[in-house]
Amino acid sequence: MTMLLPEPGAPLAHYVSDKPFDPMSIEAMTQKQSDIYEASQLRLMWWKFKKHRIALASLFFLAVAYAMIAVVEFLAPYNLQTRNVENIYAPPQAVHLFHEGSLVGPFVYGRTMTLDMATLRRVYTEDRNRIEPLRFFCRGDSYRFWGLFEADRHLVCPAEGGTFFLFGTDRLGRDVLSRMFYGARISLTIGLLGVTMAFVLGIVIGGLAGYHGGLFDLIVQRVIEVLQSIPSIPLWMALAAIMPVTWSPIVIYLGITCILGLLDWTGLARAVRSKLLALREEDYVLAAQLMGAKPARIIGRHLVPGFLSHLIASATMSIPAMILGETALSFLGLGLRPPITSWGILLTEARSVSVIAFYPWLLIPTIPVVLVILAFNFLGDGLRDAADPYK
The missing domain is CATH 1.10.3720.10 (MetI-like)
Known part of the structure; x- marks a missing residue:
């Protein structure tokens, strides 16, 4: 039994009820309050988690990263052990869209290599006259997908006879990316x-x-x-x-x-x-x-x-x-x-x-x-x- 505060001069019995009053009863709730009341613990955690913008972005980033490891053979431009002896310690190549003001599409410039006799270092020079367009969903180095079957499809490949080293190469000429x-x-x-x-x-x-x-x-x-x-x-x-x-x-x-x-x-x-x-x-x-x-x-x-x-x-x-x-x-x-x-x-x-x-x-x-x-x-x-x- 609940009691409400009476107005001055009013009988007390008018404010006494035999039915308990629940201020959080389902009928008294708004739709949003009802959803929260009926939600499971996991759903409440998800609602609170969505308010944490940085954590949500981190979850998306990690989900993409772990999804990528399932298809690394397809994403990698080259095979794991592919060596290009003509491009040892080659610096990264930049991807371009425009050449002399004209839209060409994704491409890289070709390079020439000379040997510095003073330091015995390879020096790579960008050749602006050689445009090497990138190919997508193309055939390239062969690989065994998860060691199960042979395949040669890649997301991106260099042009025929060209190179594509977005992050450069190592001492054996292997693509770092x-x-x-x-x-x-x-x-x-x-x-x-x-x-x-x-x-x-x-x-x-x-x-x-x-x-x-x-x-x-x-x-x-x-x-x-x-x-x-x-x-x-x-x-x-x-x-x-x-x-x-x-x-x-x-x-x-x-x-x-x-x-x-x-x-x-x-x-x-x-x-x-x-x-x-x-x-x-x-x-x-x-x-x-x-x-x-x-x-x-x-x-x-x-x-x-x-x-x-x-x-x-x-x-x-x-x-x-x-x-x-x-x-x-x-x-x-x-x-x-x-x-x-x-x-x-x-x-x-x-x-x-x-x-x-x-x-x-x-x-x-x-x-x-x-x-x-x-x-x-x-x-x-x-x-x-x-x-x-x-x-």
Whole structure:
């Protein structure tokens, strides 16, 4: 029974009703309020996430990047191992649309190469009289699509007898842009596989330690402290160095993934443990225990969803950390090895200061690394805010 404030002099009984008044009843809601009231948790998170413009743009960028790795053979102008010995350390070629005021379409100018006898460097000069139009959806270098079947279709190809090196070439005359496309497949997927392993270990070990406590919790905490006290890069180097050189590239790829996953679970496990220590004393946990729920169900269905926002943020932060870890190991020569190509392996071409000074385009593979890591950080901020019920 609810009571409304009476007007002066009016009988009190006129303002007393036996029917409770619910100001948020469905009938009293606007259409927008009704949609919010009936929306699921995932839809509410999506509505909040859409307001984070930078995170939304980062999600679109990452979606495009991961979609591209499925068709890198088609997107790359050249095959991974295609060498052009006449264009070793060739600088990037600019794409033009107009020639002497006339619309020609996408094309590049031809180049001539001379050898500087003083420095023994190749000098490339643009020839404005040679117009080499670009071809699209064309036949070019043959490749095995995902190693399954032979194909030779490319999104863009150079003119017959011409060249198209948008990001230049390396010391063997291989196209840097094409190798960046192939390297994206390894660098982007190694983070997903590694973070999956780290999440499984972190949630399981940290969840059991926080829920049960006792001796198991004590042992887990000591192991985490020992692992976190070891410098990361020397530990990575030591674990990567013990892998035999006779292993196949795929086995080395899986080995690097396991190393990154096994070393990244400690931070998540400690965070999960601290959250579960606080949440396991809640009444709904006691009710689930009295109803006979097993610890695995209580942890997975009742406790872990309580700090989902923290897990989402941790995942989006762990993926770029693993990408950087693989890049650092490969750059030091202790990670992936040819013929596998990753962004870290591409950067090994620029380990010398003299090479960077003479051929700065070899540092271009750092650009996708920076963009992907920034995108994951912005995406993590947006997902964390969207999953946080207090925002």
